[in-house]
Amino acid sequence: MTLPNFLVVGAAKCGTTSLHEYLNQHPEVFIPEKKECRFFSNLSHFNGPGHDQELNATSTRSLAEYQALFAPVREQRAIGDISHDYLYYHDESIRNIKQHLDGDVRIVMVLRDPRERAYSHYMHHVKVGISPDRSFEKALAEEQARIATGWSWNWHYTRAGFYHDQVQAYLGAFDPTRVRIYLYEELVKDTPGLMRDLFEFLEVPADFQVESEVHNQSTNVRSRGLSNFLRQESSVKERLRGMLSTVGLSDATIHNLKQRFLTLNATGKIPMKPETRERLTAFFAEDIQRLEDLIHRDLSRWRR
Numbered sequence: 461m462t463l464p465n466f467l468v469v470g471a472a473k474c475g476t477t478s479l480h481e482y483l484n485q486h487p488e489v490f491i492p493e494k495k496e497c498r499f500f501s502n503l504s505h506f507n508g509p510g511h512d513q514e515l516n517a518t519s520t521r522s523l524a525e526y527q528a529l530f531a532p533v534r535e536q537r538a539i540g541d542i543s544h545d546y547l548y549y550h551d552e553s554i555r556n557i558k559q560h561l562d563g564d565v566r567i568v569m570v571l572r573d574p575r576e577r578a579y580s581h582y583m584h585h586v587k588v589g590i591s592p593d594r595s596f597e598k599a600l601a602e603e604q605a606r607i608a609t610g611w612s613w614n615w616h617y618t619r620a621g622f623y624h625d626q627v628q629a630y631l632g633a634f635d636p637t638r639v640r641i642y643l644y645e646e647l648v649k650d651t652p653g654l655m656r657d658l659f660e661f662l663e664v665p666a667d668f669q670v671e672s673e674v675h676n677q678s679t680n681v682r683s684r685g686l687s688n689f690l691r692q693e694s695s696v697k698e699r700l701r702g703m704l705s706t707v708g709l710s711d712a713t714i715h716n717l718k719q720r721f722l723t724l725n726a727t728g729k730i731p732m733k734p735e736t737r738e739r740l741t742a743f744f745a746e747d748i749q750r751l752e753d754l755i756h757r758d759l760s761r762w763r764r
Contacts, residue, residue, distance in 0.1 A: 462530045466540045466566035466662055467500075467557065469630065470547025472620060473580040474572040475647045480542050482655055482672060488664040490536035492529040494518075497541050499526040500556040501549040506612035509590045515612055523560065538662040548613050548620050550629040564638065566661065567630055572644035573762040574621025574748070575740040579732050581617055597736055618743065624750040631754070641755055 468476055468483075483489045499520040506516060520526050533539055546553040547569055557565065572580075582599050585591035593599040599617060606615050613620060630639055640661045646654050651672040659666040745763055752759045 461527060462533045462539065463527065463561055464530070464539045464541045464565065465562065466538055466568060467546060467561075468540060468542040468544070468568045468570070469550075469553065470544035470569055470626075471571055471577065471623070472544040472548075472614070473577050473584065474544070474570040474644045476542055476544050476570060478647065478651075478672070479570065482651070482670040483538075483540060483542075483658075485670050486538075486659065486664060486668050488536050489538045489540065489659075489662065490530070490533045491540050491542060494520070494529055496543045496545070497526060497529060498543050498545055499523075499541070500553040500560070501543065501545045502552050502556060503545065503549070503612075506610055508606065508611035508615060509592065515614070538664050540662075545613060547623075547626050547630075548616070550626050554629060554633045558633070563634075565634070567634055567639040568642070568658065568661070569627065569630070569640075570642045570644055570647060571623055571627075571751075574618070574623065574744045575732070575737055575762070577621050577644075578617040578740065581614065581620075583730075585614075596732065600736075618740070621744060622747045624747050624754060627751060628754055641757075643757070645761070 468479060470476070477495070480491060480495050484491050496518075497520045498515075498518075502521075503515070503519050520529065529541075530539060546557075578600075579596055582591065582593070582596045585599075591599065593602065599615075603615065603617055603619070607619065627641065640658065642654055642658075652669065655668075655670050655672075656666045659668060741763060748759050748762050
């Protein structure tokens with residue numbers, strides 16, 4: 461029975477999609493094709509927009525289903541699972557990790573300025589056409605009510621950024637020498653250096669050079685209506701797809717057209733409002749200081 465010997469536990473919108481791509485390039489690393497297995501967090505069913513129904517439908521819930529994800533493993537030495545909800549839902553995740561995996565499992569996490577993390581998550585929801593909010597400020601105002609009514613952690617924009625207790629839980633549950641903590645800024649600024657260190661941590665050849673680029677960037681859109689239409693299934697889209705097929709367009713061509721329209725509809729990222737940044741700076745300040753003391757890293761840029 462093959463199961464992971466390392467986990468990338470989070471956090472969301474901190475470069476884990478890029479990390480998934482980079483790790484998969486290494487011949488001695490195996491990552492399942494299914495990113496975000498969400499097995500150890502044992503997520504419940506959530507309310508909220510369509511994103512949550514997709515989450516409910518795709519979470520890996522049985523051990524047999526989880527084991528099947530690693531059936532293709534051959535000679536790879538480092539076998540991993542990247543699921544960024546494991547950090548936020550740390551209590552449940554740690555309990556299940558200890559139940560199913562060897563105690564020597566390695567833990568990797570990437571942390572990001574919680575202000576930027578929250579805003580990036582909001583912009584991602586705008587990009588994929590599921591945000592009901594016309595502004596980041598409205599999304600923040602609705603957060604507590606949505607948590608209370610069972611919306612998934614994807615909508616916990618600020619709460620997910622209180623890292624201290626999340627990180628402390630893992631450092632307390634596992635040998636700290638087998639927990640590696642990176643900062644998102646390091647991943648962006650020096651991808652080769654970070655990956656070299658990570659490969660060393662995973663005990664695979666560290667001189668392997670990854671082809672690096674940023675994946676899953678959050679951008680704004682010119683038209684939310686067009687974004688929603690292109691990304692969500694509907695009877696109108698089914699009829700249009702059928703019409704395009706009858707005139708000779710292949711599925712690949714139709715997909716390329718969709719991607720072209722999505723690209724044309726995308727715009728640059730709109731900066732966060734200064735007054736919102738100032739409010740969030742004060743909101744996160746105490747937790748950032750506690751995290752800084754815990755992991756002995758300079759996080760002063762997160763308070764500026």
